[in-house]
Amino acid sequence: MPARTDLVQDTDVIRDLANARLGTSMFRRALNQLSDDDLDAASLLLGWTRRHVVAHVGYNARAIARLVEWAATGEPNPMYSSPGARAEEIDYGSTLNPEALRNLVEHSAIDLDVRWRDLPADRWSFRVVTAQGRDVPVSETVWMRTREVWLHAVDLAGGAQVGDIPTDVLTRLLDDIHRTWRTRDEQGLPSLRATDGSVPKHWTGGESGVVVEGPVAALAAWATGRMAPQRRAVDLAWPGGSPIEAPRWI
Template identity: 60%
Template sequence: MVARRDLTTDPGLQEALLQARRGTAFFARKLNELSDDELDGDSLLAGWTRRHLTAHVGYNARAIARLVEWAATGVETPMYSSPSARNQEIDFGATLSPIALRNLFDHSAVHLNVEWRDLPDEKWSNQVKTAQGRTVPVSETVWMRTREVWLHAVDLNNGASFSDIPATILERLLADIAGAWKTRGTDTGLIVHVEENDARYGDVSNPDAVEVSGSLIAITTWAAGRGTIASASAAPAWI
């Protein structure tokens, strides 16, 4: 029997799902503000139009849904068959008619939402593998999608900014970025300071490190490569 509401009873997971759905709704609103002709315009991602970005977000929902199906059935269903297949999919999606492209986003979002909704509590800890090869509990897919829709709503280059993103999501995104820098060793000599909560990330034990300081919004915008901070160099790459 198909559930009418989330089968999970975990309050933390329910809150995480709510943030993912709010992000999806925000992306949908920014997308719907664009005319069909404006879909041909540039996104904030180099080399991608808004068409490419919308196709990517749509196909990403399908890919994440495959991970949830994997957790539900135990049958391995990878996000993508290969990195090249992912790229080809996006390039193809960018050629769709405007109505087909919008339908891709809408229908894939509904599909993912249903997969999440119908997954019972005991399945959420099942392990799946991301496109980057990380093995994670399927509950991690909620954050994967949350980050995707909120960040790419800004990338639509249609007036959204990091000030539209909830602070709790910005905090986790910044922690993800700092973690990626740490793994790659690209935070050497760099400290990032968030003024509101006095949090520091990076090479914090280095007394000679350069400190980049600002609000949570400003720091996360800069760290994600979507903005600048006066007197600071460009942030290290994180993806």
């Protein structure tokens, strides 16, 4: 029997699916490197153990799968049943035994990938509503998942680094972050300047905002709050200013 392939034809979505699947593999490897006892240790996210991160990634796949089902059937199927449902799921998931946690991540990722694979080409522009109330085409769910798996692989604190994330994913992530900052504080908006020779890009901020220069990976680590304070002056340059903590992103 021939292998089943993605039905989507949009080249941008096909590229995004490749990054999401690569990130899923990265998260899976990071998780597999941890023993069951390791899951009880703290993650890089304040107040969350590794168990919380694993539970979140598993339940996130299920939530996104509901949006894909919405697009496939046309019947509204929100990510969560209530504003507090996401936090409740994560808290509950963090209490599961290690085998159940690992199965949650594996099975939910496979289910989501199958739903993406089988979604007809003409349904990828169908509009759905995210948990934040954004009205987006269902194709946006691929990027939503891509951010989750790559960043949370790092948050497991088992060896994965922001520098392991593909440059195109990091660049798009910085686009998202800077856009979010822009909606909150125009005057104090930081300016980011990538120094990678292959990524001649900058993000212009407000006149009173700090200027930060460095490789895209370092900029993303700082902007997402995943850079240790002592590394700010080492991995980044601060023309005309001193190292600071990045503004809140999410």
